[in-house]
Amino acid sequence: MSIRTKKLSSTRLVAVAGLVTAGLAAGAGVASGSGLDDGRRQLARTAADDTTQIVMVRAPEVEDRNEVIELGLDVTEHANSRGIEVVLHDAEDAQTLKDAGFTWTVTVDDLEALTEANRRQDARYAATTTRSDLPSGRTSYRTYDDYLRDMFRLARHYPTLTRPLTLPNRTVLGEPIRGLEISVDARDVRDGKPVFLLMGAHHAREWPSAEHTMEFAFDLLESYYDRDRAVRDRARRVLSTSRVIVVPVVNVDGFKVSRGAQPLGDFSTFDYEMKRKNCSISAATPEQYLGGTCADNPAGRLRGTDLNRNYPGFWGGGGASPIWSSDTYRGDAPGSEPETDAVRQLISERAVTVMISNHTYSNLVLRPPAIAATGLAPDEPELKALGDAMAAQNAYTSQASYQLYDTSGSTEDWSYWITGGLGYTIEIGDEGFHPPYEEAVVGEYLGEAPADSAGLGGNQEAYWLAAEAAADDSLHSRIRGKAPAGRTITVSKHVVSPTSPVIQPDGSVGEPILYEDTLVNQYATDRGGRFVVDVNPSTRPLVAGRYGRYPEAPPQATVPLVNPAEVPPVGGSESTTFEVQGLPAADNGYAVVSISWPSDDPEAQDWDFTVIGPDGTPVGSGATLNNPEVIRIPDPQPGTYTVVADNYAGGSAEHDWTGEVTFESPDPPIETGVKESWLVSCTDRRGLVLGTRSVVVDRGEVVGVGDVCRRGSYKR
The missing domain is CATH 2.60.120.380 (Jelly Rolls)
Incomplete structure (x- = not known):
């Protein structure tokens, strides 16, 4: 662990000595809160007499920002190359920062007052604006029922271009997780098309993330019939060559609590509007904090798991907390949450070639790796190029996720390293978790003032670029062949992967945990003849190696x-x-x-x-x-x-x-030389396997399997 932050006092040296440095292999690091916060600090927070402030802590290095997270304070996750924002609830929080040797500047001197002002601004905008320029025309934040109504409305108005989607698992509280599939002949899910997956609200309080996701669904469908030929042609290219899946609210339980809460605006323990996590109850929760409901319980908003720290990829490492009450609590086990597992199953059963998980806030386009020790992704050039292209439209900073701070168990890290699909987190805006709608949704989505992307294109254009990239043959792989009518072509593999070495609540480090994934893509040959199945590369990035390059000239002189x-x-x-x-x-x-x-x-x-x-x-x-x-x-x-x-x-x-x-x-470059293969199989209507092939295919390649339903017909 770094101890390099400015003005390292003797008090801070004692505090740092209480933290345990974990191994860097596979991204192990010091857990958020380990050694300094056993959960009591956050649980003691209430709406105190002290004015709640947001401060930008001076932390110019990644190690410094990781240290701030480890102090057990209420970190907003809004960070940049200068520092990271923290909510100071009282003088004790400020003293903790001082004792650790950190300095800061105040960015919000009265959080409650700002929250109330934002609420008034939202009310004025909704009252004075009949219809916004958004594709849906919305003028205010949706409730969860609004999302359900809008998805139903789109499915009803565009029946051939949409397919309502319910993810495999229900939430902790038994709610279905809804989404919408959008494509030409959308109900034919075994069409072999590549998929662009756009998701929102892994974190309950990040309302704009769900709004932007929903707006892109309106955008695609309205553009398909737009009077402008260029707009219409673009939408038809995307939807004829790929499938777009939108899941506006992943964390349904948490979102319903946050969106329906009585506003306090102070980030205190019982400020349920600022709930981040889902509604699970960890096995480590002390008895006195059990009981009650997710929206009214002794631990307030702090019960639950951070879904974006629960995915199995590198789970248990740095940048996530093993403490049940932390806002970044990773969960009791890798992939333990039904919401996380539902997204895993969705991605595992479709060829998701590009994925974006929307969040707030920091004006960032983040790409793997999320942990520095992982090393650059083998597809760093492709990941960076698409990230940079999106950032040129929304005026955000494009960077690898670890450059912000280490984050283990994130959505895009599991998705990319295990499936090979390009994955991103977009942190929308820079003003808060759900600031005024006119700014955070209308402005940021469309690229209108006061958003930094005014005149560029905003997230609207960034999502279009991502959807087009999902269909780009050079960015994924293809398997082609021929088969008689009535056959099903299945492309699959079963893999076992390790988590990070698992950091324990006491700071010690245990062995990695092995977890399994089964990846399956299907194509139905209704009419027979030639087929093409779009897939991700057969070799997972996790085992392929790491990015690098051989020098073409000597380095420059000093x-x-x-x-x-x-x-x-x-x-x-x-x-x-x-x-x-x-x-x-x-x-x-x-x-x-x-x-x-x-x-x-x-x-x-x-x-x-x-x-x-x-x-x-x-x-x-x-x-x-x-x-x-x-x-x-x-x-x-x-x-x-x-x-x-x-x-x-x-x-x-x-x-x-x-x-x-x-x-x-x-x-x-680190080239392991290890190659993994897809198993391509052909089955008839009875499910009888008629033939199989093992296929190794790299990114940008197309491999032919001939008539896979007949033995001995393999052609490359």
Whole structure:
């Protein structure tokens, strides 16, 4: 665990010593809350006399943000390269941050007042706006019944393009999880098409995530008959070549509690509007917190499991809590929750080639890996290209999820590493979990002011790009052949995978847990003849290796940093630049900025540094207690970089900085050489297996199996 955050006090050293560093293999890390929070801190929170604030804690490194999460405070998960936002309920919360050596700036000085103002703004907008520019025309947040009505309405109006969907499991409280399938001949689920899956509300309080998901369903269907030929043609290409599945509310129980709660607006224990988790009751819940209902119980909103920490992929590692009352509680076992398992089954039974799980908030497009120690995904170039393309439309930051902080058990990490389908989390907006509708839904979806994406396209265009990518043959795999009428072609495999080494509540680390997945795609040959089944690659990314590249030239020679004349006053800053070369002169896998200064006391003399890339965005920072500060920049693009030096404490002519930039070759790829295969089988109407083939197919490839219903006819 990093202990590098600014101003590391002796009190903080004691606190850090109480945390246990876990192994990094398979993404193990320190659990949220371990050693510092046994659940009592959050359970003690009520609507106290103290004014509730939101603060941005200064945490420029991923390790720093992970440490903030570990303190057991109420972390909003809104983070960026400068820090992470935390809800301070009282003076005790503030003291915890101080004792740990963190500083912060206040972003919301009275959360209750802001929440009430947002509520008034929503009421005014709904009262004064007859119809918004959204595809549905909505002017206010939906209730759960509204979602059901809208899905029923679309299914009724577009009967050949839609198929109502109920996921395999009911929720903890027995509710069905509803969705809608959208495609040409939508009811033919065995059509072999690739699938784009769009989901919302894994976290109950994140209402815009469900709104955006529902709006895209309206968008697709209305566009199919649009008067504008370009709009109409685009929708018809998407729906004829792929299937779109929308599940607006995954966490039905939690959402109904959050949406129907009496507003308090203070994030306290009994502020059910801010419920995040589902309604399960952990086996670890103390007896005094049992009883009551999900919407009214002794533990308030804190009972339940964080569904986006419960997926089996790398479950049990860093970035999720083993403490039952934590907002990021991972659940009692990998994939233990019926809602999580329902999504797993859906993805396992369809060729989901692109998946987006919508959340709020941070203006981010996140891609695997979600844990730094996992290493870059073998499909990093493809994942990044699509993520960047979506971010260009919604003006969000596109990055690997681990660059925010470690997160184990997330949806896209399981989906990608096990099935090979490209997976993303989109964090909508930057103003809160469900801020004013006009901003968080209308503006962010359409790309209208005050959203940062005004004039670009917004999430509306980002989703269209994702749907088109799902149908892109170069981004998944295909199996083709021929079969007589009345046969069913099944493409399947059964796999066993390990979780992370499992971090225990006391901080110790146990062995990984093995879990099983069965992936199945089917195609029905109603008329016989040739068929094409779109699938993900046969070899799971989990076993394929890790991304890297071989150098095409030596790395660049060391570049000294020129310190400007004079020294800025404490609190002031100065800047200098350096050049990064590209091919054919140099092939740089990393640029390593190292800056030091003479000092006898790390708290008396201290400099902070930020590196800004050629496009004007930050690419790294050093704002710790370390001397030298070292900033590693992966795959630096050629151009001019700016180093901003902040005189944090005691910088003077005697304690001025010097530095240099060294360069390293890129990491080579890790190619395991292991290949997995799909089992392709043909069955008749009685279910009798007539023939099978084992097929190895990579991303972008098409493999022929001939007449799989007849032995000995295999052709590549």
